[in-house]
Structures are given as C-alpha cells and as structure tokens.
Amino acid sequence: MSDVIKEHIYKILEQVSDPEIPVLTILDMGIVRDVIRDDQNNIEIIITPTYSGCPAMDAIAFDIKMKLIENGYTHVKVTYTLQPAWTTDWMSEEGKDKLKAYGIAPPQHISSRINKILFAQEENIECPLCHSTNTKLLSEFGSTACKALYQCNDCKEPFDYFKCH
Amino acid sequence: MNKLSNYQINYILSLADSTLILGQRNGEWCAHGPILEQDIAITNITLDLIGQARNFYQYAATLINEVEHKNETEDSLAYLRNERDFKNLLISELPNGDWAQTILRQFFFSSFMLLVFEELEKANDEQMAAIATKSIKEINYHVKWSSEWVIRLGDGTEESHNRMKNAIEALWMYTGEFFIPADYEMIDVASLKEKWLEKIKAVFEEATLSVPENTFMQTGGKNGIHTEHLGYILAEMQSLQRTYPGAEW
Structure with missing residues (x-):
C-alpha cells in the first residue's frame, strides 16, 4: 500500500477514541495492529482486544468503520486478532x-x-x-x-x- | 466429519460451556456482592469468563462451519443448544451459595483452568494457543484474588472459617471430574491433578483448612449428564433468543 494512503488512514484512526477512556485514541492504546489495502481498494483494519471480554471492542470496530466511511473509504472490514496478545507495553x-x-x-x-x-x-x-x-x-x-x-x-x-x- | 475434528470441536465446546456457565452464575452476584469493591471484582471476573467463552465459541463455530458446512455462530452455540449438548464441568452450574462457596468455586476452577491454559499454550493449534495466552493473563488475577479470599475467610473469624469448611464439603465432590478425561479431551488432564492439588493444599494450609480425604466424586458434566441446576440456567439464559430468534441489541 502506498505510504500516503496508509498515513492518511492512521490519521483518521487517531480520531477514534476508546469509548471507556475517551482521552485515549485506539492508537495510544496500541490496539490497532495493522492496516491493509488490497488492489481493489478494500481496507482491512486489524485490531486486538485488551481483555477477552472487553465490551468496548464492538463499539470500537463500529467507530472505525464510521470514521473511515466519513472520509471516503467505503469498503472497510475490521477483523480481530488474538495473536500476539495485547500488552500495556x-x-x-x-x-x-x-x-x-x-x-x-x-x-x-x-x-x-x-x-x-x-x-x-x-x-x-x-x-x-x-x-x-x-x-x-x-x-x-x-x-x-x-x-x-x-x-x-x-x-x-x-x-x-x-x-x- | 472425521473423528479428529469431531473431538476437537467437542473439546473447544466443553471449554466454552464451562466458562460461559460459570460466567452466567457469577453474574448473579451483580449488585448483590458483599461490598462494592468485591461486587465489582466478581463481575470483572465474569466479564473475563464470558470473553473467553466467546473466543472459544467463535473458534468452534468456524470449525463446525468448515467441517459440517453449517451456519453456526457464537450465539447459536450458546443460546440454541440443549442441556444434554452442554459439556461444562458440573461445578460451574452449581448455585452460588454464600460468598464462601462462590469464592471457593472460583479458586478451584481458576487454579485448574490456569493449568489447562498452560497446556493449550504449548499445543500446535495456533488459535487455541492464542486464546490460552490471552486467558492466562486474565486468569492469573482470578487465581490470586480467589486464593486471597480463601485465606481471608479460612483464617478469619469462627463464622467465616465455618462457612469455608461448609463450602469445601459442598464442592469437593465436583473437583474429581476435572481430572477424568472425556474421550474428546485434547490434553492429558489426569497429569494436572498433582500440580492442582499442590496449589490447593498450599493455600488451604495458610487458610487453616484441610483437603477432605476419600470422598465420592461426582462426574457427568463433560458428557452432558448434568445436575438439575443447568436446565434452569439455560432456561433463563436462552429464553430471549428462543422467543425472539435472532434478536440483537
């Protein structure tokens, strides 16, 4: 993926905050693991939960999609990964x-x-x-x-x- | 479906069922805990258990759909299976009893599951290893919290000590099942018994409690044979999905 688009997407993700700790963005939290774009312009954002039962995950996935759609990225998929396990580090x-x-x-x-x-x-x-x-x-x-x-x-x-x- | 994937699916479901049912039980404490901080603690643990259950159900659904070409989801597996299909450990479905009994059950269960997850972390099933690694981080807190409470109550007042003793009497017979393997079990549970007992004894010693000897051990949960309590939990937990299929919020 071109660096310009990737950078733009990361800039947009900076506007998505953790619904339970609104001062932190999902980038501050370290829960965004990767941003992938295929040659059909489909965007995949890979996130990892802080805790298995974190109830904020569904809200975060929804917010990511909304923010990207607002900015013109319409084919967005958010997927979850457990590996490697999230750490406060x-x-x-x-x-x-x-x-x-x-x-x-x-x-x-x-x-x-x-x-x-x-x-x-x-x-x-x-x-x-x-x-x-x-x-x-x-x-x-x-x-x-x-x-x-x-x-x-x-x-x-x-x-x-x-x-x- | 070949036998191996059938075993694998049943095993994942058994872990999902145990964590879900214990989560559902612990959830009954919400707003009823002895003090606010501990109400929050037990419901935090509940949240972790339900999260772990979701990870297992999601993985089981993926495998079932791959192998059997079905359309299962984490919700259909949790809300639409019948009592005899549930493979949870019996101890997870028992009523909460008093605080001592809830604490002791958590201590027995989490100490056991920690050992199970440590085995699964080494397994060559990547997704199971990922779920295990994630769960271990959470369960370390559960083991510590419940161990401390067993000590606090056991070595506390005469009243709290007696309640802990009653809890041991009520629950001990449901711990034998942990270590008797079901045909689908993917790890050698029998080999975990010694390590588990060592942990229990160390905490009991500090709590001035002792492990009962030569007790009859009840089994059945892993093979779908349950106490009379499971049906009631499922009735409560599943009624919404069964009345309004596919309901979401």
Whole structure:
C-alpha cells in the first residue's frame, strides 16, 4: 500500500477514541495492529482486544468503520486478532501522559506485571492527583476490566490504576 | 466429519460451556456482592469468563462451519443448544451459595483452568494457543484474588472459617471430574491433578483448612449428564433468543 494512503488512514484512526477512556485514541492504546489495502481498494483494519471480554471492542470496530466511511473509504472490514496478545507495553508514552492528566495512573513497566505473591501489590504507583507514591491497593478489579482501584495514603484520593497486562 | 475434528470441536465446546456457565452464575452476584469493591471484582471476573467463552465459541463455530458446512455462530452455540449438548464441568452450574462457596468455586476452577491454559499454550493449534495466552493473563488475577479470599475467610473469624469448611464439603465432590478425561479431551488432564492439588493444599494450609480425604466424586458434566441446576440456567439464559430468534441489541 502506498505510504500516503496508509498515513492518511492512521490519521483518521487517531480520531477514534476508546469509548471507556475517551482521552485515549485506539492508537495510544496500541490496539490497532495493522492496516491493509488490497488492489481493489478494500481496507482491512486489524485490531486486538485488551481483555477477552472487553465490551468496548464492538463499539470500537463500529467507530472505525464510521470514521473511515466519513472520509471516503467505503469498503472497510475490521477483523480481530488474538495473536500476539495485547500488552500495556504497547501503550504510547503520549497515551500514558494523557491517562495521568485524566486522573488514571498509567501502567508501569513490563517488569511490574502481576505480582503472583499473595497479598502483594504493585509498588510505587503514583497518585495522579498529588504525585505521592505512598499509595495502597483497594482492589485488583476496578471500574473496567483493565483497571485496579488504588487509594493515596497522603491526599486520600481514591483512583484508578491502569494495571499491567 | 472425521473423528479428529469431531473431538476437537467437542473439546473447544466443553471449554466454552464451562466458562460461559460459570460466567452466567457469577453474574448473579451483580449488585448483590458483599461490598462494592468485591461486587465489582466478581463481575470483572465474569466479564473475563464470558470473553473467553466467546473466543472459544467463535473458534468452534468456524470449525463446525468448515467441517459440517453449517451456519453456526457464537450465539447459536450458546443460546440454541440443549442441556444434554452442554459439556461444562458440573461445578460451574452449581448455585452460588454464600460468598464462601462462590469464592471457593472460583479458586478451584481458576487454579485448574490456569493449568489447562498452560497446556493449550504449548499445543500446535495456533488459535487455541492464542486464546490460552490471552486467558492466562486474565486468569492469573482470578487465581490470586480467589486464593486471597480463601485465606481471608479460612483464617478469619469462627463464622467465616465455618462457612469455608461448609463450602469445601459442598464442592469437593465436583473437583474429581476435572481430572477424568472425556474421550474428546485434547490434553492429558489426569497429569494436572498433582500440580492442582499442590496449589490447593498450599493455600488451604495458610487458610487453616484441610483437603477432605476419600470422598465420592461426582462426574457427568463433560458428557452432558448434568445436575438439575443447568436446565434452569439455560432456561433463563436462552429464553430471549428462543422467543425472539435472532434478536440483537
């Protein structure tokens, strides 16, 4: 595919946001895996779910199609892939900054992935409000599948942490 | 249809059915959890289970349509099959009981499924390996969460300890089935028993609980022979699709 068209499509995809975390685009999230165009101008966007049961996937696929149709790409197919499995390591640095500004602590580096030791929690999760790292885990499960619930011990603010995956 | 693909399809359906039915059961806790955070936790786990079930049903539908030239979908497989066609483990269809029983079931089930997924990850079926890799990331959280709760309740108050003991008494007889292979099973489940038991015993020890000995083990789920509870779940879960075929929202 010519780079110009591919770049244009990626520009359009930048306008599609995650319905549950509207400050992040699907590119920030790292869920767009590939953009393919065949010689009949059919466009295929390949996306991968963050979690198996992520209820946002159908909405995202619909939004991708709508945005591309608005921009003149009428033959669009969105397909799902599970391989390789999505990881928070694919989240862009820009995306992490946006999350923080939105009040959600961004995922830490890959090395801090789930600590299997019982009752252990991820260390040094920074409070998005006062930036203290003196925080505690309230629950490994938060308002969506991808988040855990934390509380700041200093400013007492409860906040979501986008957990490593 | 050749025997091998028949086995493969049945095996995928058995995993789909177990995750779907347990998801449906856990979903009953929605808005009824003991405290808000744990209500959210159990329903998050439910969402993961239903997502895993969808992955399995979608894959099973693809294979069935390829082999048998049918027009199955994830929905038709979940909503239009009858009780005797469901191959879920019996433990997944049992009523929730109290919080202790729900926690213990999750602990038994997730600890087992983690081992199953670790085997499937190594299988030469690419799609199964992909589903397994994805599921393992999720199930690690389920195992940790349920293990911690077993310890919290077992080593908690006299009341919570007794409830945990009652839960073990109620559920233990449904764990034997995990390790008795059905003819279609694609991995050697019998070989997982020791590892599973090791995990259960380690957590039980910290929870001041013990594993029952020489108990009768109930079987049947994998071959479509269910407790009286499955029919009721299916009636509730399938009624909409059966009343309004093809309904979507």
